[in-house]
Amino acid sequence: QRVSVGAPYFNRMAVPLALAMIVLMGVGPLVPWGVADPRTLGRRLAVPTAVGLATVGGLGLAGLRGVGPVLTFGLAAFVVATIPAQFAAGARAVRQGHDTGWARALALAVTRRRRLYGGLVVHTGVVLAAVAIAASSAYGxxxxxxxxxxxxxxxxxxxxxxxxxxxxxxxxxxxxxxxxxxxxxxxxxxxxxxxxxxxxxxxxxxxxxxxxxxxxxxxxxxxxxxxxxxxxxxxxxxxxxLVPWLWVAGGVMVAGALFAGWPGRRPRPATPAPPPVPVAEEITS
Structure with a gap:
C-alpha cells in the first residue's frame, strides 16, 4: 500500500506550528526577565493585542477571505506592534542614567544590546516572510x-x-x-x-x-x-x-543576524606598569 503525502498534509501540520512560532516571537521578548509577572506581561501585551485584533477586524470588514491568512496578518501586526515599545524602553533606560537626547539614547541602547535588537529585526523579517507566504498561498x-x-x-x-x-x-x-x-x-x-x-x-x-x-x-x-x-x-x-517581499524578508533577516552577531569593540586591557627598580641598582648602573 502506497501513501502519498502532499500539500494538504503539510499545510495542516506546518500552518499551526508557524502561527504558534509567530505568537511566541511577540510574547517572548516581553516576558519580564527572571519572573513572569502576569500583571506586567498583560500591561505590555495590551496595545499589541489591540493592534492585532483591529487588523483582523479591519481585514474582515474589507472582505478578505480565509481564516488562516487573516489570522496570520493579525498575528504579524501583533508582533510588529511589540517591537517599537522595546526600542523605546531601551532608550528610556539609557536616558535615566545619562543626560542625553532620545536619538543618542536609542543608539546607545541598540549598540549595547546587539543580540536583543538584532533579534527583533530578525523577528520582523520572519513576520514579513509569513505575510508574503500567506498572501501568495491564499490569494494567488x-x-x-x-x-x-x-x-x-x-x-x-x-x-x-x-x-x-x-x-x-x-x-x-x-x-x-x-x-x-x-x-x-x-x-x-x-x-x-x-x-x-x-x-x-x-x-x-x-x-x-x-x-x-x-x-x-x-x-x-x-x-x-x-x-x-x-x-x-x-x-x-x-x-x-507579495512574492517579491520574500526577498525583502530575507534581506531583513540577514541584516538582523549580522547586526546581532557582529563583534563589538572590546576594551583594551590596561598595560601593567614596569616594576620599580631598586635604588641600589640605579646607583650601580
Missing amino acids: SEGEQRLEIGDSFSVGSHTATLVGIDSERTDRRMAISARVALSRGGRDLGVHAPALSFYPSASQAIGTPSVDSGALRDAYLVLTSVNDARTAATIRLALNP
Whole structure:
C-alpha cells in the first residue's frame, strides 16, 4: 500500500506550528526577565493585542477571505506592534542614567544590546516572510487557455495576448518560445517569451517560464504546449501576490543576524606598569 503525502498534509501540520512560532516571537521578548509577572506581561501585551485584533477586524470588514491568512496578518501586526515599545524602553533606560537626547539614547541602547535588537529585526523579517507566504498561498490566481495567434485571455487584472511563436534548433536542443504580450489594467508590461526545450536525451520537454516582477506581485507565464503548425499555443498565467517581499524578508533577516552577531569593540586591557627598580641598582648602573 502506497501513501502519498502532499500539500494538504503539510499545510495542516506546518500552518499551526508557524502561527504558534509567530505568537511566541511577540510574547517572548516581553516576558519580564527572571519572573513572569502576569500583571506586567498583560500591561505590555495590551496595545499589541489591540493592534492585532483591529487588523483582523479591519481585514474582515474589507472582505478578505480565509481564516488562516487573516489570522496570520493579525498575528504579524501583533508582533510588529511589540517591537517599537522595546526600542523605546531601551532608550528610556539609557536616558535615566545619562543626560542625553532620545536619538543618542536609542543608539546607545541598540549598540549595547546587539543580540536583543538584532533579534527583533530578525523577528520582523520572519513576520514579513509569513505575510508574503500567506498572501501568495491564499490569494494567488491562475488560468490556462489555448490561444491562436492574436487571441487573448485574462486572469484578474492581467491580460495575456499571443503575439507569435518562434522556434530555434541547435545541435543540442530544439527550443520553441511563445511571444506573449502582457498588460495589467490596460498598461503594457512588455512582451515575454516562455519556452519549451526539447533535448534528445530527455523524454519530456523542459519548460522555461517568463516572470514579470512587481513590487506587490509576480506574474508567471508558462508555455505548456504548441500545435504542429505553430499557429496556436496553450499558455498558463499565474499571479502570486507579495512574492517579491520574500526577498525583502530575507534581506531583513540577514541584516538582523549580522547586526546581532557582529563583534563589538572590546576594551583594551590596561598595560601593567614596569616594576620599580631598586635604588641600589640605579646607583650601580
